[in-house]
Amino acid sequence: MTAAVTLGLLTPVAVAVPDLLVPTATAPASAATAALTPAALTPAALTPATPAPAALTPATPAPASPLAVPSDLTATELSFHGGGGLVMHGTVLAQATAKPARPGVVLVHGAGTGTPRAKLLGEAVEFARRGLSVLIYDKRSEGYSLFRRSYSQLADDALGAVAALRAQPGVDPAKVGIWGLSEGGWVAPLAASRSKDIAFVVLVGANGLPPLRQQTWAVAAGLRKAGVAGSLVDRAEPNLYRTIADGGLFPEPYYDPAPALAAVRQPVLAIWGTHDLLTPPQESPPLFARALKEGGNRHYVFRFFPDADHAAHRTPDGGVTRLPELAPGYADLVGSWVGEVTAGRPPTARISGPAPVQASVTVPVDPPAWWASAPAQLAALLLFLVAFAGYPVVALVRRLRGRSTVPVTGAARLLSGAGLATVLGSFSYLVYLVMTGGKLAAPGPVFAERPLVWLALQALAVASVVATVRTGWAWRRAPGSVPRGERARLGLLLAAGVVFVPWAFHWGLLLP
DSSP: OOOOOOOSOOOOOOOOOOGGGSOSSOOOHHHHHHTTOOTTOOOOOOOOOOOOOOOOOOOSOOOOOOOOOOTTEEEEEEEEEOGGGOEEEEEEEEETTOOSSEEEEEEEOOSOTTOOGGGGHHHHHHHHTTTOEEEEEOOOOTTOSSSOOOHHHHHHHHHHHHHHHHTSTTEEEEEEEEEEETTHHHHHHHHHHHOTTOOOEEEESOOSSOHHHHHHHHHHHHHHHTTOOSHIIIIIHHHHHHHHHHTTOSSSTTOOOHHHHHTOOSOEEEEEETTOSSSOTTTHHHHHHHHHHHTTOOOEEEEEETTBOTTSBBOSSTTSSOOSSBOTTHHHHHHHHHHHHHTTOOOOOEEESOOOOOSSOOOOOOOOOGGGSHHHHHHHHHHHIIIIIHHHHHHHHHHHTTOOOOOSOHHHHHHHHHHHHHHHHHHHHHHHHHHHOSSSOOOOSEETTEEHHHHHHHHHHHHHHHHHHHHHHHHHHSSTTSOHHHHHHHHHHHHHHHHHHHHHHHTTTTOO
């Protein structure tokens, strides 16, 4: 079973999820943050990172600014070359009375193709008012889609933006850093690990887990928040994501962020909202701390903001609704922290803020076995469509030709109808949940922690199994009276019914 999928961080190499990313135990929120306390850590000198590529020359002139910038700020349009030489356009915001030799920061988007720079205007304005020159740029759409993306290429885009900002008048090129939100939390450390031209790294809503594991958790958490439990959440949803990834429809599913984080030598400020519903806020920080520590980087600060969502914006309802305002103190923290770092006073490792809320833990989403792979699921789907849909079609053709045959048993008709309805219905429903899942799932009416739609599909699955047994029994009792053509038709139907049984168990349709 394959389907299109939206990514919460929202992207193919098939590798096992490293043990580093698998939590060893389920800890309460307080314990999760306590585990990060760096009491035994001492400051370590920053070592030079891998040299960045040479600054790219300015590209063709950018169009007029699409931004409505407040009067106390200036906006400068520029163009630069991203990964693969793609011409990209951005805007630099700064105070109208900005000081010379000021720090700068490049903002890297979260998931989404062609996301306009205006999406990060709120952050850019607030950071600029704290004395920074802030570059925001339109995200690429070329080479980036729902099914295709490269974090390496996105990192090259960010490095091109860094080179462009370092060349701006009034900006101290030694004080330019990078900020990454959500998917940018994978991209920004990768860019920083490649270039010593990046002075610092700020991450918001960043994830220390592989994208597939994060996305599976986010949709499952949304369903649980809607009151759903049982096989739909525990079996069907993660199996769908395994199949999607195995079919090449989930880009960068097993990307491991740990190596890039371990290679970051710059000071790191990582921020999470306590009500992050898209990134597991309890599990990610310890993974970040572990990777940075293994790389010898003790210059990091982790901060949790109360009543804040995935993007560290204010939220009135536990992370479901994102308000335009940033969490109180967030912009001030970025401004003061960047000031300290660029003044040569990198911070010692520390964590502060209230414990984040995470109702459920993530689970590994490893590549599927051969029988659960995308090709095997596609073969089963084709068998079901041919057998279940073909049975009534053949009957209709015979009737139109005046050659109708009395069926061996009415159970065959039930198997055909119920089997087809189960396969198509479950496929459609799961795709719907994935496309609308995340922090605000809409599974429909729920009874006994099961959506009524899922309960109906499970009832159809049981009816299909019963019909398979009855059809096989009826044919066994009257083998000689079944014409040859009917035997082929009935045999194909029964074969589909037999395959349907393990298929339905795999997808949780025959489980509680």
